Amino acid sequence: ASLIDVVILSHYLGPYMLAVVELSMPVYMLVNTIAMLISSGAATLYAHYLGEGNREEALRYFSASTVHMLVCGGVLMLAGLFFTEPVVRLLGANDTVMAPTLSYAHVLFFFMVPLMIYVQLLFFVRVDDDPNRVLVATTVCAVTNLGLDIWFVGPLGWGPKGAALATCLAYTVGMAVNLTHFFSARNSLKFRKDCLKGRGLRIWRTGMPLAASQLGMTVSTNVFNNVIIRAGNELYVAVYAVITQLSMTSMAIYDGVGQASQPIIAAASGAGLPDRIRRVFRHGVLLELIGTGALALLYIVCAGPIASLFSIRDEELLSLALTGIRV
DSSP states (O other), X not given: OHHHHHHHHHHHHOTHHHHHHXXXXXXXXXXXHHHHHHHHHHHHHHHHHHHHTOHHXXXXXXXXXXXXXXXXXHHHHHHHHHSHHHHHHXXXXXXXXXXXXXXXXXXXXXXXXXXXXXXXXXXXXXXXXXXXXXHXXXXXXXXXXXXXXXXXXXXXXXXXXXXXXXXXXXXXXXXXHHHGGGGSTTOOXXXXXXXXXXXXXXXXXXXXXXXXXXXXXXXXXXXXXXXXXXXXXXXXXXXXXXXXHHHHHHHHHHHHXXXXXXXXXXXXXXXXXXXXXXXXXXXXXXXXXXXXXXXXXXXXXXXXHHHHHTTOOOHHHHHHHHHHHXX
């Protein structure tokens, strides 16, 4: 979704706007990291207990993850809305891009809870034997984001605020599509009240491996943004925005394979099927090698067209962008 934002913003308003999205990216990444941490941990334990045949314990982990999502999303929303400007300054925004970055980040903070629930449902609806609904929700989210981005940023002229609103509304629509699972015949997810005691720490510990790379990228992106904008200016941050978006596209392969493999491996672990664990692991590694190899080739060969997609035409910035993309 953020990739669509930067492409549409740069098309209508120039590469200068890439810096606005880039400086706000650590906010989006942090939300995604926490959501993945909770969701992947809880979904893994849910699948493990299903494999053992203990459905009630599995449902308690689903319920605990729901509570954690609502609490964390609410805290992030309130903190962000009350302290938007200090947060944006911490992210590295200078006076040149402060106003548009504030408007973009403010919208993101307002939608913290839907963003987190969207990620949670991606895990649990898939685990609950309804992967096609997840695919539909993801597709609807992407198409909605593209359409609203063009409308909000183009004809309506809402700028960065419009791009952020398009992204957040798209995630909310995707969340709504996944919520229809609870009204389907496939649904077996139920909320259990006695779900929190002794499960929170285990959820977070189990989810850490899948979220660790996302957390590392969140921290490094924030550090690089601060260093780059001080060493150069906001247009250099715009170039780094291209690198960040392409890196996140690459990580989507890792995340997709990881999210799809984790419940299968967890259920096999609970059922005591080591051969299935090894087989899924081998398939996952193979898929990642093929996917990342194909993307690497694409980035090296098509660096020029990719840079033009982000409306980078200044000779100096284009040279930096081409080098960065190929690296």
